Amino acid sequence: MYKLWRMEATDTELVEQCLAGKTEAFDELIQRHQDPVFNLLMKLTGNWHEAGDLTQEAFIRAYRKLGSYDPQFSFKNWVIAIAVNLAKNRFRSFFRRRRIEEQTSGPVESTAADPRVELVDQALAQLPDTLRVPIVLKHMEGYSYEEIAQTLNIGVSAAKMRVARAREELVRRIEP
Amino acid sequence: MNTKSDRWFDEALAPTRVSAPSGMKTRIMSRLHEKPKSSWLPAPRQWWIPALTGAAAALVLVWMQWHRTATLVKVHFELHAPGAQEVELVGNFNQWRPGSLRLAGPDGSGHWTATVELPEGRYEYQFLVDGRQWVTDPQATVVRPDGFGHINAIRDVTKEGIIL
Numbered sequence: 629m630y631k632l633w634r635m636e637a638t639d640t641e642l643v644e645q646c647l648a649g650k651t652e653a654f655d656e657l658i659q660r661h662q663d664p665v666f667n668l669l670m671k672l673t674g675n676w677h678e679a680g681d682l683t684q685e686a687f688i689r690a691y692r693k694l695g696s697y698d699p700q701f702s703f704k705n706w707v708i709a710i711a712v713n714l715a716k717n718r719f720r721s722f723f724r725r726r727r728i729e730e731q732t733s734g735p736v737e738s739t740a741a742d743p744r745v746e747l748v749d750q751a752l753a754q755l756p757d758t759l760r761v762p763i764v765l766k767h768m769e770g771y772s773y774e775e776i777a778q779t780l781n782i783g784v785s786a787a788k789m790r791v792a793r794a795r796e797e798l799v800r801r802i803e804p
Numbered sequence: 805m806n807t808k809s810d811r812w813f814d815e816a817l818a819p820t821r822v823s824a825p826s827g828m829k830t831r832i833m834s835r836l837h838e839k840p841k842s843s844w845l846p847a848p849r850q851w852w853i854p855a856l857t858g859a860a861a862a863l864v865l866v867w868m869q870w871h872r873t874a875t876l877v878k879v880h881f882e883l884h885a886p887g888a889q890e891v892e893l894v895g896n897f898n899q900w901r902p903g904s905l906r907l908a909g910p911d912g913s914g915h916w917t918a919t920v921e922l923p924e925g926r927y928e929y930q931f932l933v934d935g936r937q938w939v940t941d942p943q944a945t946v947v948r949p950d951g952f953g954h955i956n957a958i959r960d961v962t963k964e965g966i967i968l
Binding site: 635651654655658659662663665666667671676680683684687688690742745748749752761763764767794795798799802 | 808810813814816819820822823824825828829831832833835836838888918954
C-alpha cells in the first residue's frame with residue numbers, strides 16, 4: 629500500500645529493478661545523476677567532449693558492476709567515484725597534456741556570460757586536480773569530508789586540508 | 805587563512821555548474837549492452853591480424869634459418885708449414901676447440917690444406933701447428949688481435965663466395 633502513493637522509487641530500489649532485469653530502471657538513475665557526474669568531469673578535464681565520453685563510460689561501468697554496489701552508500705557518490713577513478717587511471721596522459729596546453733596557451737576560456745562567474749570558473753580551472761576535485765565535491769555536490777575521503781581514497785584530515793587549501797587558492801585568485 | 809563561509813563558496817561555485825548535454829541518457833542506454841572493450845587486446849574480429857602477422861614472421865624466420873644453413877659455401881684453407889707434424893684449423897666455427905678440423909698434408913711443397921663447408925657469416929680463426937704454436941693465416945687480408953697475444957684471421961663468407 630505504501631508504494632501506491634510513493635511516486636518515486638529510491639536509487640536502491642532502481643538498482644534492484646536493474647538487477648532483476650528491468651534495464652529501463654537504469655534510465656531513471658542516469659536521469660537523476662548525469663548532471664553532477666558530467667559537471668565534475670567538466671571541472672576535471674575542462675573539455676566538453678572528454679567529459680561527455682567519460683560520463684558515458686562511468687555509467688556503463690556502473691551498470692556492469694551493479695552487482696557489487698553496496699546500498700549503504702549513495703548511488704550518486706558511487707558513480708562519481710567510478711568517474712573520478714576512470715578519469716585518473718585512463719586519462720593521466722590527457723591531464724598532463726591539458727596542463728602543458730594551459731602553460732603554453734593560457735587558461736581555457738569560460739563560456740559564462742557573467743564576468744564574475746567567468747572569473748570563478750577560470751580560478752577553479754587553474755587549481756591543481758588534487759584541490760579542484762575536493763572543492764567541487766564539497767561545495768557543488770554537498771559531500772561531507774568523510775565522503776570526499778572515501779571517493780578520493782584519502783584520509784579525512786587530508787580531505788579537510790585539501791578543501792581548505794583549495795578555498796584559499798580560489799579566494800586568492802578571485803580577490804587578489 | 806580566508807574567512808569566507810561554506811555558504812559563500814556554495815554560492816560562488818553554483819553558477820559555474822554545467823549540465824550534461826542533451827541526448828546523454830539515450831547514448832548511454834544504447835551502449836549498455838555493448839561488449840566491454842579491452843584496451844590492449846584486439847577485438848575478436850581482428851584476431852586474424854596479429855595471428856597472421858605472427859605466423860608470417862615465424863615462417864620468415866624459419867626460412868631464413870633454413871636458407872642460411874642450406875646455403876653452405878666451400879671455403880679453402882691453406883698453410884705453408886713444411887716442417888710441421890700436424891696442422892689444425894681452429895676458429896669460431898668450431899668454438900675454438902682443437903681436434904675437430906685437421907688439415908691434410910704436407911704435400912710435396914710443404915702445404916697443408918683443408919676445405920670446409922660453412923654457412924654464410926663472418927669467421928675468425930687461426931692455425932694450430934703441432935698442438936702448440938698459433939699461426940695467423942698469412943693469406944688473410946683482415947686480421948684482429950685475439951686479446952691473448954695472437955692475431956685472428958677474418959673471413960667473410962657469402963653465397964657469392966668468400967669476400968675476404
